[in-house]
Amino acid sequence: MEHVLQIIGIDHYIYLSLLLFCIGVFGILYRRNAIVMFMSIEIMLNAANLLLVAFSNYHEDANGQVFVFFTMAVAAAEVAIGLAILVAIYRNIGTIDIDNLKNLKG
Amino acid sequence: MDTNLFTIALLLPLVGFLINCFFGKSLGKTMVGILSTSTVGIAFALIVTQFLAVINDASPTKDVWFDWIQILNYSIDFGFYYDQLSILWLLFVTGIGTLIHLYSTSYMHEDKDFHKFFAYLNLFVFFMMVLVTGSNLLMMFIGWEGVGLCSYLLIGFWYQNQDYNDAAKKAFIMNRIGDLGFLIGIFSLLHIFGTIDFTDIRSLLEYENLGTSIGILSIATLGLFIGATGKSAQLPLFTWLPDAMAGPTPVSALIHAATMVTAGIFLITRMNFIFDLTPNVQYLIAVVGAITSIVAASIALVQNDIKKVLAFSTVSQLGLMFMALGLGAYEVAVFHVITHAFFKACLFLGSGSVIHAIGGEQDMRHMGGLKNTMKTTYITFLISSLAISGIPPLSGFFSKDEILLTAFHHNPVLWIIGSVASILTAFYMFRLVFLTFFNNFRGTKEQEDHLHESPASMTLPLVILALLATIGGLISIPGSSWLNKYLAPVIVNNAQSQTHTLGTTEYILMGIAVIGALIGIGVAFVKYIKNKHVPVNDNNIPGLQKLLVEKYYIDDIYQFLIVQPINFLGSFFKRNIETLIGGLISGMGLLAGEVSYQAKKSQNGNIGLYLFVFVIGVCAIMYYLFIAN
Numbered sequence: 001m002e003h004v005l006q007i008i009g010i011d012h013y014i015y016l017s018l019l020l021f022c023i024g025v026f027g028i029l030y031r032r033n034a035i036v037m038f039m040s041i042e043i044m045l046n047a048a049n050l051l052l053v054a055f056s057n058y059h060e061d062a063n064g065q066v067f068v069f070f071t072m073a074v075a076a077a078e079v080a081i082g083l084a085i086l087v088a089i090y091r092n093i094g095t096i097d098i099d100n101l102k103n104l105k106g
Numbered sequence: 107m108d109t110n111l112f113t114i115a116l117l118l119p120l121v122g123f124l125i126n127c128f129f130g131k132s133l134g135k136t137m138v139g140i141l142s143t144s145t146v147g148i149a150f151a152l153i154v155t156q157f158l159a160v161i162n163d164a165s166p167t168k169d170v171w172f173d174w175i176q177i178l179n180y181s182i183d184f185g186f187y188y189d190q191l192s193i194l195w196l197l198f199v200t201g202i203g204t205l206i207h208l209y210s211t212s213y214m215h216e217d218k219d220f221h222k223f224f225a226y227l228n229l230f231v232f233f234m235m236v237l238v239t240g241s242n243l244l245m246m247f248i249g250w251e252g253v254g255l256c257s258y259l260l261i262g263f264w265y266q267n268q269d270y271n272d273a274a275k276k277a278f279i280m281n282r283i284g285d286l287g288f289l290i291g292i293f294s295l296l297h298i299f300g301t302i303d304f305t306d307i308r309s310l311l312e313y314e315n316l317g318t319s320i321g322i323l324s325i326a327t328l329g330l331f332i333g334a335t336g337k338s339a340q341l342p343l344f345t346w347l348p349d350a351m352a353g354p355t356p357v358s359a360l361i362h363a364a365t366m367v368t369a370g371i372f373l374i375t376r377m378n379f380i381f382d383l384t385p386n387v388q389y390l391i392a393v394v395g396a397i398t399s400i401v402a403a404s405i406a407l408v409q410n411d412i413k414k415v416l417a418f419s420t421v422s423q424l425g426l427m428f429m430a431l432g433l434g435a436y437e438v439a440v441f442h443v444i445t446h447a448f449f450k451a452c453l454f455l456g457s458g459s460v461i462h463a464i465g466g467e468q469d470m471r472h473m474g475g476l477k478n479t480m481k482t483t484y485i486t487f488l489i490s491s492l493a494i495s496g497i498p499p500l501s502g503f504f505s506k507d508e509i510l511l512t513a514f515h516h517n518p519v520l521w522i523i524g525s526v527a528s529i530l531t532a533f534y535m536f537r538l539v540f541l542t543f544f545n546n547f548r549g550t551k552e553q554e555d556h557l558h559e560s561p562a563s564m565t566l567p568l569v570i571l572a573l574l575a576t577i578g579g580l581i582s583i584p585g586s587s588w589l590n591k592y593l594a595p596v597i598v599n600n601a602q603s604q605t606h607t608l609g610t611t612e613y614i615l616m617g618i619a620v621i622g623a624l625i626g627i628g629v630a631f632v633k634y635i636k637n638k639h640v641p642v643n644d645n646n647i648p649g650l651q652k653l654l655v656e657k658y659y660i661d662d663i664y665q666f667l668i669v670q671p672i673n674f675l676g677s678f679f680k681r682n683i684e685t686l687i688g689g690l691i692s693g694m695g696l697l698a699g700e701v702s703y704q705a706k707k708s709q710n711g712n713i714g715l716y717l718f719v720f721v722i723g724v725c726a727i728m729y730y731l732f733i734a735n
Contacts, residue, residue, distance in 0.1 A: 028717055102711035 013054035020047035033098040034086055038079075045075050061105060111112075111156055112188055115149040115200070116235050122146070122228035130221025139211035140226035145205050146231050150200035158195050161257050161592070166190070168241055168305065175244075179300060187304060191440075191596040195238040195372055198444060201680050202364045202451050203231045205567035210356040211461060212563045216376075222352065223263060228305035230256035234365050237370060243302040244293045246373070250288065250337065253366045254281045260361065261353040263593035270352040280346035282288070284336015288373075291329030294322050295380070308379050308598070320383065327380055327387040333626040333705040334370030340428055341398045343566040344421050345661055351413040354459030365452035368443045371427050375436045379598040382434065392432025392516075399425030401658065403530035408654045410641050412457045415538050419494065420450060422527055426509050429520060435512040436597050437590045440583045442509060445501035448578045449490040452571035456487035459560040459568065460542060464553050471640055472553075477543040479557040482565040484543050486572035491539050492573040495623045496531035498616075501578030507619055508584065510582055514615055525622055532626030548640065584612070616706060 020043055027040030049068045056064025090096050121146035130138050166189030174184035207227060233256060254277075256550050262274030294304055298319045299307050334340070339347035350362050361367070374381060374391070379603025381388055399422045406418035423446050463469055463480060477484040493500035496507065506528060514519040515718040547554050557563065582589035633639050656662070 003262055029714070029721065032714070098713045101713055 001048055007055075010054060010058050017047040017051040017054070020044070020050070028059050032070075032099055034089070037098070038082055038086070042075065042079070045071070073080065108156065108159075109167055109186075109188065109213070111152050112186065112239070114188070115152040115156075115196075116137060116232070116239065118149045119228045119232040119235065120146040123225050123232060126225035126228060130225060131496065133221065135215065135220045136489045138221045138224050139207075141307050142228050143204060143207040145228060146200055149231075149235075150197075150204050151323050153193065153361045157197055158191060160188075160193050163504070166305075166595070170241070180296065182226040182242060182244055182302065185241035186232050186239040186246065186457055188239060189596060190592055191372075191375060192238045194440070194444075194592070195368075196235060199231065199238065199365050202447055202523060202571075203227075203234075203360060204625055205570060206360045206364075206451065206455070207354050209359075209458070209564050209567045210354075210391050212561050213458055214354060214369075215358055215386065217354075219263070223260075224257045226256055226263070227357075227360065228707065229368070230260070230361065232503075237369055238297065241303060241305075243295065243304075246376075247285075247288065247292065250333075251285065253361070254278065254285070254337070257281070257350070257366060258713065260357040261350045263353055263357070267352075271553050273349040273352040277346040277350050280343050281336045284333045284343055286676070287329040287332025287336070289329070289333075291331075291333060294326035294329060296694075297323040298322055298326065304376060311379055311383075323380060324384045327377075327384045328390070330373060330377060330493050331391055333388060333462075334373050334428075335394065336370075337373075338367050338370030338424050338428070339421050340370070340394055340425060341401065341667060342660075344398060344402065345657075345664065347421055348414050348417040348657075351411070351417050351615075354413070355413065355454060355461060358417070359451045359454030359458065360479045363454050367420065367424060368427075368447070371424070371431060371439055371443055374428075375433045375440055375597070378434075378436050378596075380730060381431075382599045387434050388434060390432070392429050392520060394512075395425045395428025395430075395432055396520045396527075397425070398422070398528040399429065400523050400530075401425075403527040403534070405654055405657050406534045408641070408651055409534075410470050410731040412460065412470050412473070412542065413454070413468055415470075415534055416453055416457060419453075419531060419535065422531060423450070423494070426506065426524055429507045430512055432447070433512050433516045433520075434599065436491045436507070437582070437587070438508040438512055438594050440593060441589050442505035442547065444581070445493070445505040445575070445578045448571055449493040449502055449575035452486055452490040452568060452575055453494070455485050455564070455568055455571065456490065459483040459564055462560055463557050464549060465556055467549060467553065470550040474545045474549075475543070475547040476557070480543075481691075482559060482568060485566040486565075487543070488539060491535040492576050495535055495627060496528055496619055497580065497623055498620060501575050501580075503620070504579035504582060504584070507616055508582070510619055511612060511615055514611075525619065528619060532623040536627045536630035538632055540630055544635055545638055570659045 024040040024042075024047065027043065028037050031037055031040065048050050052064045052071075056062065056068075066101030082089055086096055089101065094101060122142050125133075125141060126138055133141070133179050136693070160272065166187065168185060168187050170183045170185035171179060172184050175182040208225070210227065214220055218224060230253060233249045233252025235249070237246055237253060240249060242245040257276045258278040260273050263275050264270050295307065299310050300305060301310070337341045347367065351358055353361075366506055381391075388396045401424060404423035406415050406422065409415045409418060427439040427442050427446070430436075430442065459480065460473065460476060460483060463476070463483075464473065468475070489500065492501035497501045498504075508523050510521055510528070513524050547557070581587075653659070
């Protein structure tokens with residue numbers, strides 16, 4: 001069987017995940033809706049996961065893929081908590097636009 | 107010797123102190139009095155049994171409790187040393203201490219801080235016992251500082267009066283100056299010998315040739331002597347003792363006459379073997395002692411406060427003792443310490459009895475004619491005055507005469523000074539006696555109605571002390587001195603005290619001393635009995651007398667030379683330096699406050715901004731980690 005990295009080279013995976021990560025970062029910086037920002041964070045996380053899997057395959061070491069499973073499990077938990085927080089915020093102030101969330105002043 | 111008994115005797119006053127300190131108020135005055143007096147009394151009884159043992163079997167015992175300090179090669183024990191000298195001192199510290207405790211139960215009975223007074227007294231006795239039994243200089247220093255502390259507490263006992271507080275502070279500070287000298291002495295000795303244990307130093311001196319370190323040894327002995335001048339009220343540090351009369355009279359008797367002020371003499375006698383090696387310092391001691399004795403005696407001539415006269419008399423007598431020490435006659439100094447303890451304690455307690463009777467009046471111009479109402483006080487006071495004046499066969503005659511004899515053999519000038527001081531002593535003591543007990547009463551009518559003899563618990567100590575002042579001289583009769591034999595193991599070079607062949611010269615000198623004392627008494631008699639002279643107000647005194655009344659302006663000189671410059675320096679530092687440093691420190695505080703106030707504004711709660719800064723930060727870290735290198 002042909003190795004998957006021989007069809008598409010490792011550098012393409014790197015570019016793709018870099019692109020995904022940057023999309024996530026800009027999404028966070030430019031969007032004001034907390035749910036969209038949340039999705040951007042997930043994109044960044046998945047960019048990192050993708051890179052991890054790609055390198056794991058490249059080095060022919062299964063450890064990286066095991067890590068990814070852990071990361072996904074943690075991400076799922078994080079999403080659950082994050083969404084719960086967003087729901088709580090919405091119930092309190094009636095919006096999830098972060099420009100209105102200015103109570104965390106020092 | 108049984109060291110356990112000594113340990114018990116040592117700890118008893120401490121136990122008394124602790125009980126008085128914690129439970130004194132609830133025990134009630136009677137219990138406190140009985141408890142305090144009995145702790146010291148039992149300690150005295152225990153020491154008497156050991157004293158009898160040491161007379162028969164003279165082997166000193168060292169009782170080391172534990173290793174206290176170990177640094178490099180130096181090791182200092184926490185231990186006690188019981189030999190002839192320390193037992194002798196313990197004997198009269200606890201003996202006179204017991205009598206004064208007994209006396210105080212009546213004297214202080216009206217005072218609301220009764221238990222506090224007895225707590226301090228017990229603590230004092232404890233520290234004094236530590237001072238005399240410590241096995242090395244550092245142990246002695248514990249006691250030395252302890253008695254200084256108790257002295258401070260007791261002088262300032264009536265703390266509502268600011269003058270008394272000042273007197274207490276003065277005593278404490280003056281003693282501190284001396285203590286610095288003492289510490290320098292200890293360090294120098296540690297440097298020379300590598301140990302500060304009395305027995306070790308003494309045995310080292312027998313083998314080692316000191317050679318070049320004799321210079322440092324002079325510094326050490328000079329330092330110890332300065333310490334002694336502080337505690338024993340010699341020039342130039344004597345001014346605290348007369349002011350210390352602010353304390354209750356039993357305190358004056360116990361601390362400022364019989365025990366604490368003799369600590370300096372104890373120190374020098376204890377270290378006699380190193381003082382013998384530094385003749386220059388010995389000479390200095392003799393000269394300082396002689397000058398102190400004449401200066402203090404001359405000031406005492408014109409004082410009108412009954413306790414101040416006695417205080418200056420104490421300073422003068424201590425001066426005579428130091429003269430003897432300086433001449434190497436340690437046994438003679440110790441002898442005078444003992445007799446002086448008897449008659450001076452009696453005099454102070456007698457004056458306390460008088461003050462008690464007149465309701466707190468201390469000015470002799472308002473006394474007089476007390477001999478009819480206060481018979482016991484009068485008789486004991488008279489006996490002690492005769493003793494201090496050196497009238498045979500009372501104890502003071504023997505001890506003072508020994509000092510003068512020693513002085514005559516070494517240095518006639520010192521003999522003349524000592525003799526003059528003795529004549530002055532006879533005069534001012536009888537001036538005191540005549541003004542207080544003779545002629546008519548000069549106080550107010552209420553005071554006269556109030557006059558009474560003191561209760562038995564006050565007169566009993568007086569009688570015992572007067573008895574001791576009478577027969578105390580027997581312990582060292584010229585020619586066959588029990589004391590000299592007893593102290594022989596303690597004093598290494600005891601050649602000085604063995605040169606007593608009573609020849610014609612000695613008898614002539616004795617005669618001169620006695621005649622001098624009689625002349626002093628006679629002059630006082632003519633002036634104050636025959637002419638009924640009463641001292642006038644301090645402000646109307648002319649010429650030389652004014653100088654004496656003002657105590658040679660020594661206090662004013664100190665005020666001008668030391669206190670005022672220090673005050674000036676203090677206010678200078680307060681006004682300028684403190685403003686500078688304080689401004690610097692609070693400036694830094696203000697700066698930090700301002701910076702954080704400005705920085706706070708960036709925390710505006712805008713999450714978008716936070717995220718932006720966060721991303722920039724991550725980018726910066728990435729740049730630094732992967733691209734910049």
